[in-house]
Amino acid sequence: MSSLDLAALDPILAEHGPRGRTALLPALHAAQRLYGHLPEPVAAAIGKALGVPLAEVSGVIDFYAMFYREPVGRRIVRVCTDPACALAGADAVLAAACARAGAPAGQTAPGGDWTVEAAPCLGLCEHAPAALVDDQAMGRLSPADVDALLAAAGPALPAMVGGDLRVLTANCGRGRPATLAEYEANGGYAGLRRALAAGPEAVISEVKAAGLVGRGGAAFPTGIKLEGARKAAGQPKYVVCNADESEPGTFKDRVLLEDDPHSMLEGLIIAAYAIGARQAYVYIRGEYPRAFGIVQAAVAEACAAGYLGANLLGSGFDLEVELRLGAGAYICGEETALFESIEGKRGFPRVKPPFPTAHGLFGQPTAINNVETLCNLPLIVTRGATAYRQMGTERSPGPKLFCVSGDVARPGLYEAAFGLTLRHLLYDLAGGLRPGRRLQAVLFGGAAGAFATERDIEVKLTLEDLREAGLPLGSGVVMALDDRRDLRDVLRRLGHFFAHESCGKCYPCQIGTQRQAEILERVAAGRAQRGDAERLRDVGWTMTDASLCGLGQTAASAVLSAMKLWPGLFAEQPAGPGA
Amino acid sequence: MSIDVHLTIDGQPVTVPAGTTLLQAAAEAGQAIPTICYHEHCTANALCRLCVVEVEGARVLAPACVAQVSDGMQVRTRGERVDRSRRTILEMLASAVDLSEAPEIQRQLEAYEAQPGRFPEAERREPALIDDNPMFVRDYGQCVLCWRCVQVCADDAQYTFAINFEGRGYATQIGTFFDRPLPETTCVFCGQCVGVCPTGALKPKREWLLEQGQTPDEIMALTRSERRRKQRK
Numbered sequence: 001m002s003s004l005d006l007a008a009l010d011p012i013l014a015e016h017g018p019r020g021r022t023a024l025l026p027a028l029h030a031a032q033r034l035y036g037h038l039p040e041p042v043a044a045a046i047g048k049a050l051g052v053p054l055a056e057v058s059g060v061i062d063f064y065a066m067f068y069r070e071p072v073g074r075r076i077v078r079v080c081t082d083p084a085c086a087l088a089g090a091d092a093v094l095a096a097a098c099a100r101a102g103a104p105a106g107q108t109a110p111g112g113d114w115t116v117e118a119a120p121c122l123g124l125c126e127h128a129p130a131a132l133v134d135d136q137a138m139g140r141l142s143p144a145d146v147d148a149l150l151a152a153a154g155p156a157l158p159a160m161v162g163g164d165l166r167v168l169t170a171n172c173g174r175g176r177p178a179t180l181a182e183y184e185a186n187g188g189y190a191g192l193r194r195a196l197a198a199g200p201e202a203v204i205s206e207v208k209a210a211g212l213v214g215r216g217g218a219a220f221p222t223g224i225k226l227e228g229a230r231k232a233a234g235q236p237k238y239v240v241c242n243a244d245e246s247e248p249g250t251f252k253d254r255v256l257l258e259d260d261p262h263s264m265l266e267g268l269i270i271a272a273y274a275i276g277a278r279q280a281y282v283y284i285r286g287e288y289p290r291a292f293g294i295v296q297a298a299v300a301e302a303c304a305a306g307y308l309g310a311n312l313l314g315s316g317f318d319l320e321v322e323l324r325l326g327a328g329a330y331i332c333g334e335e336t337a338l339f340e341s342i343e344g345k346r347g348f349p350r351v352k353p354p355f356p357t358a359h360g361l362f363g364q365p366t367a368i369n370n371v372e373t374l375c376n377l378p379l380i381v382t383r384g385a386t387a388y389r390q391m392g393t394e395r396s397p398g399p400k401l402f403c404v405s406g407d408v409a410r411p412g413l414y415e416a417a418f419g420l421t422l423r424h425l426l427y428d429l430a431g432g433l434r435p436g437r438r439l440q441a442v443l444f445g446g447a448a449g450a451f452a453t454e455r456d457i458e459v460k461l462t463l464e465d466l467r468e469a470g471l472p473l474g475s476g477v478v479m480a481l482d483d484r485r486d487l488r489d490v491l492r493r494l495g496h497f498f499a500h501e502s503c504g505k506c507y508p509c510q511i512g513t514q515r516q517a518e519i520l521e522r523v524a525a526g527r528a529q530r531g532d533a534e535r536l537r538d539v540g541w542t543m544t545d546a547s548l549c550g551l552g553q554t555a556a557s558a559v560l561s562a563m564k565l566w567p568g569l570f571a572e573q574p575a576g577p578g579a
Numbered sequence: 580m581s582i583d584v585h586l587t588i589d590g591q592p593v594t595v596p597a598g599t600t601l602l603q604a605a606a607e608a609g610q611a612i613p614t615i616c617y618h619e620h621c622t623a624n625a626l627c628r629l630c631v632v633e634v635e636g637a638r639v640l641a642p643a644c645v646a647q648v649s650d651g652m653q654v655r656t657r658g659e660r661v662d663r664s665r666r667t668i669l670e671m672l673a674s675a676v677d678l679s680e681a682p683e684i685q686r687q688l689e690a691y692e693a694q695p696g697r698f699p700e701a702e703r704r705e706p707a708l709i710d711d712n713p714m715f716v717r718d719y720g721q722c723v724l725c726w727r728c729v730q731v732c733a734d735d736a737q738y739t740f741a742i743n744f745e746g747r748g749y750a751t752q753i754g755t756f757f758d759r760p761l762p763e764t765t766c767v768f769c770g771q772c773v774g775v776c777p778t779g780a781l782k783p784k785r786e787w788l789l790e791q792g793q794t795p796d797e798i799m800a801l802t803r804s805e806r807r808r809k810q811r812k
Contacts, residue, residue, distance in 0.1 A: 040756075040757045043756075043757070044756070047756075053733075053740030053743070053765070054740075054756035054764075054765075055740055055741060055742055055743035055754075055755055055756045055764065055765075056740065056743045057756065058743065058745070058754075058755075058756045058757055059743035059744045059745070062744065062745050062746050062747065063744070063747050065747075069757070329747075346744060351624070351625050351642070351645050499748060499749060500748065501748070502747075502748035502749065503747060503748065504724070504744075504746070504747055504748040504749065504750075504751035505624075505626060506625070506626050506627075506628055507615075507626060507627050507628055507629075507668050507671070507672065507724075508628050508664070508667075508668060508671075510724070510748060510749055510751065511668075511671040511672065511674070511675050511749060512667075512671060513748065513749070514675075514701075514702065514748070514749035515671055515674065515698055515701060518698075518700060518701060518702065522700070529699060535697065535698065538663060538666075538667045538670075539667060539671070541660075541663060541664075541667075542663060542664045542667040542668060542671075544639070545631070545639055545640045545660055545663075545664050546628040546631045546639070546640050546664040546668065547628070547639075548625060548626075548628070548642075553639060
């Protein structure tokens with residue numbers, strides 16, 4: 001530590017210190033950019049400057065996978081090993097990268113240039129197998145590309161966007177962010193002008209009439225949420241954009257933010273106006289550094305053009321937007337854990353009730369919405385609820401984004417009105433399976449989702465039809481698995497994902513995700529013991545019934561659905577070699 | 580002035596003031612709901628979930644320590660779902676940590692017919708015992724992560740903030756800033772963390788030494804020689 005130049009930290013402390021604890025994650029990010037990791041004297045200086053007890057500073061550092069207490073390589077290479085990338089050969093890429101870096105995954109060779117990690121889903125599923133090298137996204141990797149991978153030298157990865165509709169994605173697919181001028185030329189910010197003219201109550205009643213429900217996974221009616229936050233007593237109020245998209249297989253919000261950042265911003269401003277919030281936050285997951293930079297630039301553009309700031313568009317309404325970068329914690333996509341993270345704490349979800357509309361960020365009334373949800377707001381305000389409802393079905397109105405990945409000819413982001421069939425999505429839009437392959441299963445809704453089979457191919461993709469079929473829409477994940485895939489291996493990876501991402505707060509999830517992962521590991525290795533199926537069921541139902549938050553309550557969802565569909569997968573196996 | 584709330588617990592009508600938790604309401608009705616993390620002088624965080632009960636119409640089970648009564652609520656404190664969750668939580672806990680000095684949890688294991696050996700090949704949490712101060716030892720192999728010690732060290736009681744969490748998920752452990760020995764932290768050795776610990780994870784040093792077979796005289800001699808050593812420094 002003797003060579004540590006603490007004076008270099010001074011500008012960071014001067015900038016973040018006065019803001020107190022809420023600036024803890026930004027300060028840690030800035031310090032880590034400076035030193036490569038967060039050594040003890042640096043962490044202590046930050047804690048003192050921000051007024052955070054030192055034990056809580058290290059508690060926060062430890063919680064987030066992208067903060068490091070110990071020295072790491074000059075470059076950090078995160079190779080995704082979750083299902084979509086695994087199907088495309090991620091393990092071989094990881095092994096090649098580790099061999100070249102000279103250290104096993106998660107470790108650094110002495111004096112090594114690289115730290116290679118097996119990473120949870122990076123939201124680059126349509127480019128599988130994918131990796132993130134520092135801030136550079138890399139896709140369609142093969143073990144032969146390992147030199148380019150470690151050098152972070154790869155082609156840009158233009159989003160693959162298609163579908164029956166191009167409403168939410170109208171400005172996406174250019175391979176670069178739409179500029180403000182392009183956004184405006186396509187009718188951008190007209191929704192905001194209409195909203196400001198109509199007044200907050202009219203905006204909320206239009207959103208309610210449109211029947212919009214949240215697109216992050218919980219499908220809660222957005223209009224009711226906005227109304228609740230508007231009516232809640234107390235100022236200040238906040239709006240938060242939840243861009244902590246981390247559900248394995250989900251990449252829609254990344255595409256929206258990277259290709260059309262103003263759409264989310266316009267929705268955010270409309271939501272803030274509707275509830276009477278003068279401060280907005282956009283919380284973007286740590287694995288999306290590119291999206292973070294693009295949104296940052298878009299906020300500056302919007303400020304310069306008068307869409308943000310004091311008296312925006314001459315309306316008398318003021319709004320500031322602050323961006324936050326996550327640091328590697330799936331749980332922070334849970335709304336109350338996200339608040340804790342903005343407040344500078346470990347991302348522990350809170351007990352609900354109270355709900356965010358009454359008691360959210362900093363204990364104040366808050367409306368928190370997913371990126372895609374916010375992108376629907378300008379559309380609803382511009383077109384009106386009646387025209388909006390022309391898309392989709394009576395009970396599932398509007399456009400929807402589907403993240404199609406896995407064994408299809410054209411993985412990508414597909415937009416369609418609710419009501420298309422799974423067959424249309426998989427075969428017409430995504431090009432069907434590769435030649436000679438049959439569909440074995442579809443993982444619906446992500447790691448927290450459930451499996452569908454060929455029998456469900458005609459199911460209509462609406463909230464009501466999927467509920468009836470016992471399939472969660474979740475965040476719009478549709479991951480195809482063809483007939484040569486080992487479902488036990490897919491389940492093993494899901495088990496590992498949840499064990500890695502459990503925050504550790506409540507017992508069912510803290511211990512259950514670990515026990516579930518151990519059993520799934522055994523099952524995948526062909527060493528399932530007598531009683532393992534029953535153990536999995538008890539652990540699974542205990543997590544589902546008794547966990548504190550949505551993570552634990554869905555951590556066994558895919559496993560329990562697989563147990564129903566393919567009970568044979570979990571039967572006792574004669575001990576394999578080496579057992 | 581409080582508003583009365585009417586509900587049923589296991590079919591029995593109960594009337595309690597609004598804001599009462601299900602745990603308190605059940606106690607009024609003579610129903611004891613098991614808990615691990617709950618302590619009446621600490622903030623309830625609904626961690627252990629052993630207190631979960633079934634509330635008619637609810638999708639998931641409710642933690643009785645924090646869930647509040649509401650009018651017309653129908654609560655069942657036992658049943659297949661509740662019992663499975665409680666039994667499995669206890670079995671998982673026994674598979675993770677040493678409960679040999681947690682008699683209350685052991686009684687719950689018996690009450691729910693939980694098998695401590697239910698999970699073969701389970702990775703246990705077995706960190707080495709930490710003996711870094713003259714007042715108490717920390718054996719986190721016995722820690723059930725009830726959070727009480729962290730809370731009394733922070734704003735539930737002492738406001739010293741010497742300890743917090745390390746790691747995440749199953750690897751979570753209570754610890755100090757960068758694993759500093761307690762005497763190098765803000766710890767004031769008030770002993771409240773030891774007092775609220777429900778297992779043998781936090782133990783007075785003297786109790787620990789007695790268990791090691793040291794006699795009171797030997798312990799006093801240790802203390803004296805330690806003091807002399809310090810004075811010479």
